[in-house]
Amino acid sequence: MTKPEVIAQLVPKRLPAPKKTVTAFAPSNIALCKYWGKRDAELNLPTAPSLSISLGRLGSEVTLTPCADHDRYTLNGRRLLPECVFARRASAFFDLFRPHKQFFLEVVARNTIPTAAGLASSASGFAALTLALNDLLGWKLDRRKLSILARLGSGSACRSLFEGFVEWRVGKAADGLDSFAEPLPTRWPDLRVGLVVLSKQEKPIGSRDAMAHTRATSPLYAAWPATVERDFAALKEAIRRRDFTRLGELAEGNALAMHATMLAARPAVVYCLPESLEAMQAVRALRADGCEVYFTMDAGPNLKLLFRKPDLRGIVKRFPEVQVVAPFA
């Protein structure tokens, strides 16, 4: 099934081309149970469910203004070349929704999360673009439907439509209308996420390509979908019971299992830098010392720490540069 076929089922047709300016914000999200593998690459449908936590005020803010001739992009005050990855992907996304062929957009985007942090800005970016389009084009769709549309731009963007803990339902339908995100009811005010930037080097390979390469070549990938099913169910239960130890162990184990599938890919995909390994050792040492902190790690070398407010001091002592987020504060 194609994106236009899915969109035709969700988005009202033949709305007049608007002229106003709209602004929308969506938070970044960090997966505690990872999205790693697509059953449908066209629609970004996952092979397994995933579960994330949104980062409050850290995310992407986008302003859309209709304009002439071609799409224009400004990110954090800088003009982007139309050939750059974000511009190309965003324009391809707009192509799905333009009211007429000569309808173009001026996009002014600002990431409130350091881009260098290697945090998936495509998730918050496509979520914010979807929210802005909903406003600009007058769709009046609910968040669940917007989550489906955002997924068509970038898989994990569907989770950035919501605050707090968010699950992304794997779904079964070929059109993916049952594969959307929704928030979990649990609030956890003293939970903290710490962002530790270890390298600003460019990644050796983007996460989309890494995911596809791993699925195609890693002999251990066969065991990944069942791993996620188990972790996902256990994480939901740990969140419901506010069992932090279990949540931390599961998130760390799930992230390492994802990186393990990449390590076994042929050739291997290694996002881990020597600095990442050192930071992992430091996390283990902190834990052995009574400071309960866990890490998770995405398709990049940086670590995201999970801890509770009372342990902040010990963590800052070891990671003075950590940027701390209170997702429920």
Added chain:
Amino acid sequence: MTKPEVIAQLVPKRLPAPKKTVTAFAPSNIALCKYWGKRDAELNLPTAPSLSISLGRLGSEVTLTPCADHDRYTLNGRRLLPECVFARRASAFFDLFRPHKQFFLEVVARNTIPTAAGLASSASGFAALTLALNDLLGWKLDRRKLSILARLGSGSACRSLFEGFVEWRVGKAADGLDSFAEPLPTRWPDLRVGLVVLSKQEKPIGSRDAMAHTRATSPLYAAWPATVERDFAALKEAIRRRDFTRLGELAEGNALAMHATMLAARPAVVYCLPESLEAMQAVRALRADGCEVYFTMDAGPNLKLLFRKPDLRGIVKRFPEVQVVAPFA
């Protein structure tokens, strides 16, 4: 089935207790397709076949002399305490073969491979002990049977009974009499193995425990046995055809897949140090530069390089401390 039951089928009984001194040597071996998981922990029977290369004159030399009261151990000129791991495991091995209860052995062992290199000295050690016992106790067994006996002491020791490329047949029988090592016919004179010692720190966990923990807790381990079956068959074929690129890619991929199963264990087992990651990056950089070198890695932080004689110079330039072995020279 128990070790004594297996041994009763192989070793002649009621030989008189000897009084002479014997010496035997066995090489270390490096697995290109790893032994990682037991289907029978008592008999060290593997879940999958494995394939190794023996390291020529690098290995263990042991001298056995019957003595009174208790076993005595000297390793590389130093007395070992009877409580140390090697002494305990060796004495438990001797228990299986003592002609009478008051028969003890003075063991003088010398490793010609640096012990600090983290190279499995238990493999060459138990192979040499088995060869020495065969001589001392007059068993007159062939190498295949000795390979089975050595396996009872340490799984990978069965491969150290032979030179060159060696396969360890997985076998099916409950008594393990069909699970032995045997040499492959291919000789490869310009093949080289480079030992790169990156740390002399003690390992966080021994390989036996790491193997058991991984098998019990790693959600990706389910895919490991099938991975080995495929790698094993492909490696044998690469060796037969003397396809070095294929051999290198398979050995590196298989080692990384083994480490990936450990990374996904819960909690994770990480033998990789930041220095190991740096060395892997250096190997990849050498390769991109036209110097064809691959690595393999066992239950420790050190790397073993695989290359051919003409590439020696480039490798020594990047790894000045490398110790080079010519397994077929």
